[in-house]
Amino acid sequence: MSVAIDGVQTSDGRIAQLGIFDVQQVEVLKGPQALLFGKNNTAGVISIATADPTDGLEISGRTSYEFVGDESTTDVAISGPLSETFGARLAVRYRNLDGWLRNTARPIANPFYRAATGAPAGAAQLPGTTDTRPGDKEILARLTLKGEPSDNFTFRAKSFFARNKDAGPGTATQNIGPCTGATPRMYGIADPAADCVVDNRTTIGNLPAAISTTMRGGTADGSPYGKLTVLTQAIDLGWKLGAVSIDTTTG
Template structure:
């Protein structure tokens, strides 16, 4: 993806009330000698200073996300070493240190995504836009003990902003001129009573895209996104806090970002001396857009869309028992999407592929976290997950597909049988569940 438009586009701050990232005048100042601010992370399931965590971690805080206009998870790959995320034709590939699950949609990601401790295992869930984020932690290397057996390459741990004990509000809008990319987001946070705090955050984005589609005459990728999250934090007792969260998001896209280019003509055979695009145009009579074989910000494809909806409901309990902490996280997530891919990735009429999925996940996790003693500390926990998935995909061959005359030339009449046909498959997984004692860390200090 060409990032220069997003990195150097003009931004307009429309309105800001009580800036979200303003520093408290009474807060401790950064180390005057080093000039560095202490960064607190939860990479080991407890609040620790980043410099004390024996794990390779990169942290992108909420202020950086806003200042750099990082809108989605794939944007942070330009600021985090060894992290790569690519939205390909049929799925999203995530790699850390070159390790990932690839493009097989039957696999959950080898780089696990966790938002406020809840696992999001489907690749599509990584495409959801950022909303009111406190920080993003990228953990490199296997994280199976504390995060789960699927996180063999690493983990992405996202922490959302929590309700505040004083009233705060913010609205920020930006506009990028080249892509006609308009984003507005804001939040309201503060106390309701002495023991109840709440936070409401919303985000909207409308973007026309920065690559020109020669077939449709419009820019790609066009994005229409909306997300809202409500969080309520209640002090049930002096030692017990409950946090309830409900979030709904919609992120739709028309068109993609990839360009197909061919640099060398065919060397031998009946089409020697012609490029792939010239063969499609001169021999098969395809649209002239197939002749564009340069990396010039222009592409050609039709019928591409991706419509996605996601919901999350969670309840967290945080109980202080002396110096120990007992945490419980209950969650339900739902993902629904409907995609269509022009999977020949050019302006020719060949075939398209459709994908749909509905995925429900219910999970429960409990952890007992010890204080950090002089010589050792420990974390004990259990995890339960129940999932239900309905999935289907299909290959569509239109009546004007060039596959039809090509096949007819080899087997007369057979290609006509493919016209306007759909080859579909569906899969359903009900009642899948997992139970594990996945968090059982015992650490000894020198």
């Protein structure tokens, strides 16, 4: 099943997580949906339509807080006409998650270190973690322009931008096996700082600085991270030619 936002289909499921804000309508369409959404939609489509400009000035906002992860989310939207035939809408979301998992990784000797290989001495120790609550931050923005310049022509353009930065795999994952006694194994080595229980603990340690500083994009302290930047565009054009209508969607 694929996801279509404002008529533009994508097979990347991450776009659904980013795109569902300031929503007007969500449809779950049973497959196949090849006619309107392409051949890759035999299982169906989740079709998301975001809000359009309003006929009058509208300013709205909403904020929420989740206690377990200390996650705050704030949405703001401003919408209205710019002229008799032209309207605009700007919606922005900011989200900050401190983290619902507790990273218990601690410094240990690197079990894979072999001085004979020429590895730097600084790699002999795994440093543990500098972030005991790995979380993430993101900002989303969508600008919609909609107009009807003439009786037989309409257009709508939606530009979407998203930027997300997280603290690496420890933001949402936990190693709980395979287990050696009470501790799980990672790459065949027992992890002394972890447990084999489904709980709110994870162990994702930093890389030794002697290694991370040699890697493209590596951090000075070896801490893991992930970055995602998204920019999408959807343009709808419509013409009425007598009894015939022509509509196009470009993404």
